[in-house]
Amino acid sequence: xxxxxxxxxxxxxxxxxxxxxxxxxxxxxxxxxxxxxxxxxxxxxxxxxxxxxxxxxxxxxxxxxxxxxxxxxxxxxxxxxxxxxxxxxxxxxxxxxxxxxxxxxxxxxxxxxxxxxxxxxxxxxxxxxxxxxxxxxxxxxxxxxxxxxxxxxxxxxxxxxxxxxxxxxxxxxxxxxxxxxxxxxxxxxxxxxxxxxxxxxxxxxxxxxxxxxxxxxxxxxxxxxxxxxxxxxxxxxxxxxxxxxxxxxxxxxxxxxxxxxxxxxxxxxxxxxxxxxxxxxxxxxxxxxxxxxxxxxxxxxxxxxxxxxxxxxxxxxxxxxxxxxxxxxxxxxxxxxxxxxxxxxxxxxxxxxxxxxxxxxxxxxxxxxxxxxxxxxxxxxxxxxxxxxxxxxxxxxxxxxxxxxxxxxxxxxxxxxxxxxxxxxxxxxxxxx
Amino acid sequence: xxxxxxxxxxxxxxxxxxxxxxxxxxxxxxxxxxxxxxxxxxxxxxxxxxxxxxxxxxxxxxxxxxxxxxxxxxxxxxxxxxxxxxxxxxxxxxxxxxxxxxxxxxxxxxxxxxxxxxxxxxxxxxxxxxxxxxxxxxxxxxxxxxxxxxxxxxxxxxxxxxxxxxxxxxxxxxxxxxxxxxxxxxxxxxxxxxxxxxxxxxxxxxxxxxxxxxxxxxxxxxxxxxxxxxxxxxxxxxxxxxxxxxxxxxxxxxxxxxxxxxxxxxxxxxxxxxxxxxxxxxxxxxxxxxxxxxxxxxxxxxxxxxxxxxxxxxxxxxxxxxxxxxxxxxxxxxxxxxxxxxxxxxxxxxxxxxxxxxxxxxxxx
Numbered sequence: 104x105x106x107x108x109x110x111x112x113x114x115x116x117x118x119x120x121x122x123x124x125x126x127x128x129x130x131x132x133x134x135x136x137x138x139x140x141x142x143x144x145x146x147x148x149x150x151x152x153x154x155x156x157x158x159x160x161x162x163x164x165x166x167x168x169x170x171x172x173x174x175x176x177x178x179x180x181x182x183x184x185x186x187x188x189x190x191x192x193x194x195x196x197x198x199x200x201x202x203x204x205x206x207x208x209x210x211x212x213x214x215x216x217x218x219x220x221x222x223x224x225x226x227x228x229x230x231x232x233x234x235x236x237x238x239x240x241x242x243x244x245x246x247x248x249x250x251x252x253x254x255x256x257x258x259x260x261x262x263x264x265x266x267x268x269x270x271x272x273x274x275x276x277x278x279x280x281x282x283x284x285x286x287x288x289x290x291x292x293x294x295x296x297x298x299x300x301x302x303x304x305x306x307x308x309x310x311x312x313x314x315x316x317x318x319x320x321x322x323x324x325x326x327x328x329x330x331x332x333x334x335x336x337x338x339x340x341x342x343x344x345x346x347x348x349x350x351x352x353x354x355x356x357x358x359x360x361x362x363x364x365x366x367x368x369x370x371x372x373x374x375x376x377x378x379x380x381x382x383x384x385x386x387x388x389x390x391x392x393x394x395x396x397x398x399x400x401x402x403x404x405x406x407x408x409x410x411x412x413x414x415x416x417x418x419x420x421x422x423x424x425x426x427x428x429x430x431x432x433x434x435x436x437x438x439x440x441x442x443x444x445x446x447x448x449x450x451x452x453x454x455x456x457x458x459x460x461x462x463x464x465x466x467x468x469x470x471x472x473x474x475x476x477x478x479x480x481x482x483x484x485x486x487x488x489x490x491x492x493x494x495x496x497x498x499x500x501x502x503x504x505x506x507x508x509x510x511x512x513x514x515x516x517x518x519x520x521x522x523x524x525x526x527x528x529x530x531x532x533x534x535x536x
Numbered sequence: 537x538x539x540x541x542x543x544x545x546x547x548x549x550x551x552x553x554x555x556x557x558x559x560x561x562x563x564x565x566x567x568x569x570x571x572x573x574x575x576x577x578x579x580x581x582x583x584x585x586x587x588x589x590x591x592x593x594x595x596x597x598x599x600x601x602x603x604x605x606x607x608x609x610x611x612x613x614x615x616x617x618x619x620x621x622x623x624x625x626x627x628x629x630x631x632x633x634x635x636x637x638x639x640x641x642x643x644x645x646x647x648x649x650x651x652x653x654x655x656x657x658x659x660x661x662x663x664x665x666x667x668x669x670x671x672x673x674x675x676x677x678x679x680x681x682x683x684x685x686x687x688x689x690x691x692x693x694x695x696x697x698x699x700x701x702x703x704x705x706x707x708x709x710x711x712x713x714x715x716x717x718x719x720x721x722x723x724x725x726x727x728x729x730x731x732x733x734x735x736x737x738x739x740x741x742x743x744x745x746x747x748x749x750x751x752x753x754x755x756x757x758x759x760x761x762x763x764x765x766x767x768x769x770x771x772x773x774x775x776x777x778x779x780x781x782x783x784x785x786x787x788x789x790x791x792x793x794x795x796x797x798x799x800x801x802x803x804x805x806x807x808x809x810x811x812x813x814x815x816x817x818x819x820x821x822x823x824x825x826x827x828x829x830x831x832x833x834x835x836x837x838x839x840x841x842x843x844x845x846x847x848x849x850x851x852x853x854x855x856x857x858x859x860x861x862x863x864x865x866x867x868x869x870x871x872x873x874x875x876x877x878x879x880x881x882x883x884x885x886x887x888x889x890x891x892x893x894x895x896x897x898x899x900x901x
Contacts, residue, residue: 147678241605244611245611402697
């Protein structure tokens with residue numbers, strides 16, 4: 104018969120248990136490695152011109168700035184010289200680590216010195232004493248597409264010009280991202296140059312939602328006489344039955360554009376859902392989006408979603424990009440209460456009105472001056488004699504008062520007695536003579 | 537002792553607890569007020585690094601070989617795709633999605649006569665054990681070539697981010713049911729490869745499947761000389777004919793086709809998310825297939841206009857891709873992957889051609 108004490112038993116087993124636990128741990132670690140990052144990674148460090156990338160490293164996370172995730176910042180430019188300094192003001196203020204931001208510019212069909220101004224501004228940032236301001240890789244591309252449409256606000260925003268214009272802009276956008284997206288990019292951010300007010304944390308603000316494609320609300324300030332502010336970007340919307348019904352009536356190459364009475368779609372627009380006191384974190388599902396400020400995972404573009412330069416589901420460019428992303432199963436989100444502000448560019452009607460206002464101001468100024476002058480002339484030329492007359496009238500009337508005068512009696516008898524004239528003879532007058 | 541004059545203060549001094557209610561009310565009001573106005577205040581974020589935990593492997597994402605101020609300038613107006621490609625020093629990007637590495641494929645690439653310093657290679661391997669095997673073989677092959685003087689301008693190898701279908705066996709691969717999923721995944725692989733390797737120097741993109749093991753050595757020069765936006769070679773396969781007791785050839789890729797009335801009729805009757813694929817009895821489209829137009833005695837330069845292409849050996853002017861032509865991973869006019877690509881090319885206003893008498897050969901499994 105044996106009589107083990109518990110203690111001696113554990114002593115006996117301790118060695119093998121530890122050993123097996125250790126080997127089990129090693130096995131689990133091995134399996135985890137295999138599952139987590141686990142695939143084979145070749146090493147080409149010694150070979151010039153050979154690169155290996157695991158695309159899983161750049162799928163993008165919602166706290167990318169803490170994980171060294173690179174953002175490709177795409178900016179299409181055309182006749183943008185005037186706005187560049189404002190734009191670079193915003194760029195300097197970006198809080199996302201600058202060395203993780205790669206810039207890609209496309210300069211096309213410009214008649215002003217966009218290229219020169221761009222290079223000057225870039226040089227200024229990249230040679231700044233504060234190295235934290237320096238951006239990562241910067242690529243400037245030049246490509247002219249030829250354009251039949253003028254660049255005035257009303258030329259660009261007129262109804263008839265929209266279809267061809269949007270297709271042309273889509274081509275430009277595709278040329279920009281398709282040559283600049285690289286395997287190491289996790290996010291792609293699109294930004295128009297003419298944004299006036301934007302939080303410096305805009306990248307983090309959009310990224311932390313962790314969506315595939317996300318856009319803020321875009322408004323613009325207005326002069327007082329136009330009501331202070333107005334939604335700017337009407338391309339961010341949710342599809343409606345009205346929109347789908349309209350699409351069915353149009354031919355294959357037609358392009359529906361929002362914000363024009365010609366196409367009444369009754370779609371809910373992101374812009375109109377803004378509440379100035381609303382929670383900026385609120386999200387809204389979208390189908391079409393505008394291009395002023397888009398943050399998208401680079402994987403969205405790598406998967407082939409792009410800005411269709413043809414009519415895709417009756418849309419083109421950014422709106423069709425939204426539609427294509429949805430079609431490919433990506434999330435497309437808008438933030439109704441998170442707003443960035445576009446600059447105010449007056450339309451030709453506005454310009455006419457402003458010209459009229461300017462002329463009116465001059466006219467009123469002149470009118471005021473001439474009124475003063477008239478008042479002076481009238482004042483000195485025509486003295487007021489009323490009071491004086493009141494005084495003098497009494498004196499004159501007093502002189503004309505006969506009440507206390509002595510009555511004079513005159514005897515007029517005999518004054519009408521004339522001597523008899525001989526008859527038939529008129530005194531001293533003969534018409535026949 | 538100081539006499540407290542205010543009855544309020546006296547009250548608080550006598551019974552301090554009675555002050556709690558009004559103070560709480562005040563705090564709540566202040567809180568509510570500041571919260572509503574504070575919603576427009578800037579968010580604050582932490583910038584502490586979270587990278588490289590114990591299990592995560594280190595990643596090298598810092599761009600190398602940057603100019604001093606990091607600024608480079610490319611004039612894409614000067615970029616051209618001409619029939620005199622080699623003379624004009626135009627860069628050609630050869631792209632191959634690779635789930636298996638065939639040595640014959642690699643040897644064929646090495647015998648291409650187009651100047652190697654003008655060729656860039658791009659590969660994407662699936663996220664599978666099979667992909668690992670292919671990657672190791674490819675790594676070895678690439679390392680051998682890229683140390684020599686006559687090396688390729690650039691080689692980019694990618695690992696696909698999405699999970700691939702596990703099985704790539706011949707039988708499963710062609711079952712109609714798995715076709716859609718398989719080809720959608722293939723489309724994603726092609727797009728991921730294309731849009732990370734296409735650069736500001738690229739004039740031409742040659743899609744060459746990794747199981748194409750034999751082409752004319754002058755493949756690039758030949759296809760380029762036609763000066764077409766998209767041009768596809770005819771893909772055949774060598775096999776041993778048991779009846780004739782001799783080596784023979786047979787058509788392999790049926791995705792190069794001309795649209796038919798029947799095909800359009802079938803498409804009109806399909807749901808939005810359904811696709812048509814060639815080579816299945818269930819979907820008799822009666823489309824004229826380029827594979828059947830091969831004439832052994834015919835002129836090798838004969839061209840025919842196509843509506844659908846296969847991806848076996850297709851040369852594309854890079855501008856077409858830059859305009860947005862990609863491989864739809866979703867049903868695009870009921871077409872997917874390379875066939876959807878051809879449709880998109882046409883929607884963008886370009887034409888698609890095939891060379892029925894110009895053969896490339898597929899591996900025989």
